Amino acid sequence: MAQLGFEVRDLEIFASRTVADGTAAEIVHREHQTSVEVRDRDGLSFFVNTAEPLESDPAADGRLSVNMLWLTPDVPAAITDLSNIGARLLKTADNGHIADFAAKNSGKIMAHFAKTAAHGPLGFGYHGKVEELLERLLAAGIDAHLIDESYGRTLHITNPDFADQPSNPTGPTIWVNEEDQPDQYGYTAPSGTAPQAARLDRDSN
Structure with a gap:
């Protein structure tokens, strides 16, 4: 199965605001990158990484x-x-x-x-x-x-x-x-x- 995950521009601000809103989140240092681990109320967890700019493919269907x-x-x-x-x-x-x-x-x-x-x-x-x-x-x-x-x-x-x-x-x-x-x-x-x-x-x- 796929792993739920997201990207943001600033991990520290994201983690701070997520915790302030009431959801568990902390910055973790993984083997190849630093991420925010979000722990949900049902026991599931997922990672949020720093967004990397990607070039868009003009042939791709934007819909x-x-x-x-x-x-x-x-x-x-x-x-x-x-x-x-x-x-x-x-x-x-x-x-x-x-x-x-x-x-x-x-x-x-x-x-x-x-x-x-x-x-x-x-x-x-x-x-x-x-x-x-x-x-x-x-x-x-x-x-x-x-x-x-x-x-x-x-x-x-x-x-x-x-x-x-x-x-x-x-x-x-x-x-x-x-x-x-x-x-x-x-x-x-x-x-x-x-x-x-x-x-x-x-x-x-």
Whole structure:
């Protein structure tokens, strides 16, 4: 499975503000880098590293973003901890089992109810019609199909690396969620706000 993690510009400011907001965080010196270790209320922990500037690929589709899954027995606690590190709440499921957050430079963190806390698989989001991706994938000879359900539309792609790398972060299937779906039945956005991009850079305040 993938490991939940983030990047910020200033580790000390991030750690200080996260602790001040009520979530455990401390600077740790790892083998190859210095990070902030965040320890969540459900027992899960993850690392926050210093952001490294990367050159963007002009050929990349800017509508595609990364989705990370956090499995937790305590979704309200995950909501608190994600808010305390600077992520922005986008919406929650009316049954209380799901909460979606956004980070600064696109990408989404999804807290889903599970019996035990764990890092979930890596997935993706697409701000457009997933049929566009499906056509491109099939034309390239990649196995994929569309799942259209009442709570959302998702593209399922057979992971070509799974046979040789079964421990890779996506598992046997790569999921791509269609992000801009008008029907948000079963979900509620925070009062007075609309889903929007957020910032995780706690030091940018």
